[in-house]
Amino acid sequence: MLTASRSNGVSDSTLEPSSEPPAVDAGRRRFLRGAVVAGGGLAAAALAACAPSSSVAPWAYAPVASPAATPAATGGSGPTSAPGTAAPNPTTDHGASPAPTTGTGGDSQDAAALAVVKRFLDGEYGKVDGAGNQPYGDPRLDGGTKVFELSVDKISHRIDANKDPVAALGFNGMWPGPRIDIIEGDRFRAIFKNNLDESTGIHFHGQQLPNNMDGVPLITQDPIKPGDSFTYEFTAKTVGSHMYHSHHNATDQVGRGLLGAFIVHPKDPAQRVDRKYGVSQDIVWISNDSLGGFTINGRGFPATAPIVAKLGEKILVRFLNEGVMMHPWHLHGMPMHVVARDGYELGGASFRCDTLGVNPGERWDVVIDCTEKGAWAFHCHILPHAEGRQGMFGMVTALVVQDATAAATSARTGVSSVVSAAASAGSTSTLCRVL
Ligand SMILES: [Cu+2]
Numbered sequence: 187m188l189t190a191s192r193s194n195g196v197s198d199s200t201l202e203p204s205s206e207p208p209a210v211d212a213g214r215r216r217f218l219r220g221a222v223v224a225g226g227g228l229a230a231a232a233l234a235a236c237a238p239s240s241s242v243a244p245w246a247y248a249p250v251a252s253p254a255a256t257p258a259a260t261g262g263s264g265p266t267s268a269p270g271t272a273a274p275n276p277t278t279d280h281g282a283s284p285a286p287t288t289g290t291g292g293d294s295q296d297a298a299a300l301a302v303v304k305r306f307l308d309g310e311y312g313k314v315d316g317a318g319n320q321p322y323g324d325p326r327l328d329g330g331t332k333v334f335e336l337s338v339d340k341i342s343h344r345i346d347a348n349k350d351p352v353a354a355l356g357f358n359g360m361w362p363g364p365r366i367d368i369i370e371g372d373r374f375r376a377i378f379k380n381n382l383d384e385s386t387g388i389h390f391h392g393q394q395l396p397n398n399m400d401g402v403p404l405i406t407q408d409p410i411k412p413g414d415s416f417t418y419e420f421t422a423k424t425v426g427s428h429m430y431h432s433h434h435n436a437t438d439q440v441g442r443g444l445l446g447a448f449i450v451h452p453k454d455p456a457q458r459v460d461r462k463y464g465v466s467q468d469i470v471w472i473s474n475d476s477l478g479g480f481t482i483n484g485r486g487f488p489a490t491a492p493i494v495a496k497l498g499e500k501i502l503v504r505f506l507n508e509g510v511m512m513h514p515w516h517l518h519g520m521p522m523h524v525v526a527r528d529g530y531e532l533g534g535a536s537f538r539c540d541t542l543g544v545n546p547g548e549r550w551d552v553v554i555d556c557t558e559k560g561a562w563a564f565h566c567h568i569l570p571h572a573e574g575r576q577g578m579f580g581m582v583t584a585l586v587v588q589d590a591t592a593a594a595t596s597a598r599t600g601v602s603s604v605v606s607a608a609a610s611a612g613s614t615s616t617l618c619r620v621l
Pocket residue numbers: 480512513514566567568571581
């Protein structure tokens with residue numbers, strides 16, 4: 187059994203087609219329960235390199251300790267910005283430190299980089315409360331319709347353990363919102379209650395559905411006013427990796443957390459990813475790049491969760507980009523097999539790569555055959571989104587491929603899976619030379 191850093195098991199019953207209660211085999215249960223969440227996005231660093239409107243070279247910006255805040259002065263732990271005033275500003279909110287090392291200050295830079303990696307190796311991803319992208323769980327059934335009830339809330343959200351919480355938005359109190367898994371052909375109903383003090387509207391991104399269910403306020407419906415609810419209902423037709431997000435004041439509302447994964451599994455079990463590709467983990471990565479900096483599932487390094495796999499295991503990663511910038515995801519050590527774009531299978535046009543650019547709004551599914559043991563960096567390769575003078579931050583985590591030795595070492599000593607896998611693969615890092 188794998189040691190996933192944060193299990194994101196999906197309810198079996200959630201996945202049963204409402205019209206056809208199927209037997210779920212044990213293998214699929216294991217697969218479904220192995221789904222993993224990764225965290226995402228430190229604000230410590232920030233950036234301007236990709237800012238669409240930036241006219242100033244990114245290296246003109248000095249490192250910014252925290253994009254939003256004040257809290258140190260007040261000693262408070264509350265939100266660093268008030269709702270409605272935290273409009274994400276990619277040109278200034280990220281404070282990355284893209285300036286190259288000059289050769290001076292190496293020791294202090296190493297010390298800063300060491301401190302942040304230590305936090306990652308100490309399992310910060312498991313210590314920060316409020317992880318998003320958790321499975322919705324069993325929906326209520328109304329006849330043959332699966333009913334999901336979702337609130338739209340102001341929340342206080344942590345990007346990592348050290349930064350003060352940010353004043354964010356969430357569905358059912360989390361960022362990203364609950365992961366919704368349903369089956370092709372399901373009758374789906376989602377009731378959204380707007381608890382904000384502003385209007386909103388929810389779009390199911392990628393679904394083919396009736397026009398008046400498309401969630402574009404003022405075109406297909408009126409805005410959902412504060413205190414009001416709106417019900418979206420349709421039959422899930424479009425298989426694959428999709429999303430749901432605000433489509434009203436979206437730069438602000440999506441940038442602050444109104445986003446979530448909407449996964450439609452094929453009705454035919456033989457066509458589902460566990461059987462079709464032989465994967466045993468189904469992992470969603472939702473990226474965002476506004477409030478809180480560069481995030482994976484609402485968290486930034488070192489609070490991002492590593493993916494932990496066994497040597498020889500195949501896993502599926504669904505990249506969902508809810509940000510405003512393209513992010514090229516780069517995996518060290520082994521290729522990614524790209525099998526679907528925007529939910530549509532590539533079939534004979536599938537391809538292998540180690541760096542995959544994912545534009546805003548796109549979803550790409552990749553299968554990774556974990557053939558190489560060790561702790562492999564897995565990060566956005568726009569470097570100002572990932573690493574600067576103070577070390578790694580933001581869109582960085584690791585794919586940990588454990589052999590039997592690494593798994594035994596972790597079990598015997600309690601060291602993190604990242605450390606034991608790196609050690610097993612011969613790491614010469616002081617931090618990873620164990621036993
Ligand atoms: Cu990026």
